[in-house]
Amino acid sequence: MVSPATDAASVGLIEIRRLVPDLSLDIRYAGADNFVGRPVAGYEAPACYLHARAAQALARVERSLRGQGLRLRVYDCYRPVRAVRDFVAWAGDLGDQSGKSEYYPHLDKSALLGDYISPTSGHSRGATVDLTLLASRAGRYAPLDMGTGFDFFDPAANTDSPQASPEQRANRDRLRQAMAAEGFENYPLEWWHYTYRPEPTPRTAFDFPVR
Ligand SMILES: C[C@@H](N)C(=O)N[C@H](C)C(=O)O
Numbered sequence: 682m683v684s685p686a687t688d689a690a691s692v693g694l695i696e697i698r699r700l701v702p703d704l705s706l707d708i709r710y711a712g713a714d715n716f717v718g719r720p721v722a723g724y725e726a727p728a729c730y731l732h733a734r735a736a737q738a739l740a741r742v743e744r745s746l747r748g749q750g751l752r753l754r755v756y757d758c759y760r761p762v763r764a765v766r767d768f769v770a771w772a773g774d775l776g777d778q779s780g781k782s783e784y785y786p787h788l789d790k791s792a793l794l795g796d797y798i799s800p801t802s803g804h805s806r807g808a809t810v811d812l813t814l815l816a817s818r819a820g821r822y823a824p825l826d827m828g829t830g831f832d833f834f835d836p837a838a839n840t841d842s843p844q845a846s847p848e849q850r851a852n853r854d855r856l857r858q859a860m861a862a863e864g865f866e867n868y869p870l871e872w873w874h875y876t877y878r879p880e881p882t883p884r885t886a887f888d889f890p891v892r
């Protein structure tokens with residue numbers, strides 16, 4: 682079901698920077714640097730909302746990584762149902778192939794919906810997050826090499842893809858282990874996609890805007 686809630690606080694979602702003020706956020710769907718090439722419906726601000734328990738778990742992951750010289754960079758968190766509908770409409774517009782070379786060069790656009798873009802995404806339930814790892818290099822934090830970029834819809838992005846080099850697989854494993862330690866489960870087709878288990882609202886999606 683889709684909840685009639687009109688704001689995050691009333692249903693127990695909090696913005697992650699309340700817990701980790703300096704967390705690295707690169708909320709791609711709030712801008713044009715994403716596979717649709719424009720801001721996605723429902724993203725009014727580059728913010729990350731999660732159910733409080735998932736947010737607290739993510740804060741613990743970040744704390745633990747910092748002790749190892751690593752950090753998280755978050756690409757997406759709670760995703761309004763209207764944003765998922767925007768993705769579904771984009772996926773159905775087979776005449777628009779503008780993102781193909783960057784985001785799905787080896788797959789037909791008609792194959793993306795389902796495996797790589799869910800029409801009923803767990804992101805809308807507020808316990809799923811897309812993210813990567815940063816490591817300190819020459820005094821700055823930079824993304825570790827995961828073998829593909831975020832939202833590269835391709836078998837090479839499958840977490841255990843044999844196309845990834847040993848170093849890339851080790852980086853993916855490092856992220857998976859850090860997330861698993863706090864209750865997040867990876868989606869095997871996308872190295873960046875994790876869901877906190879048990880989901881606080883496993884049967885309820887939300888549609889208020891990210892603001
Ligand atoms: C679109 C991509 N970032 C993603 O989150 N994919 C999964 C399958 C989803 O849409 O839930």
Ligand SMILES: [Zn+2]
Pocket residue numbers: 757804809810811873874875
């Ligand atoms: Zn995701």
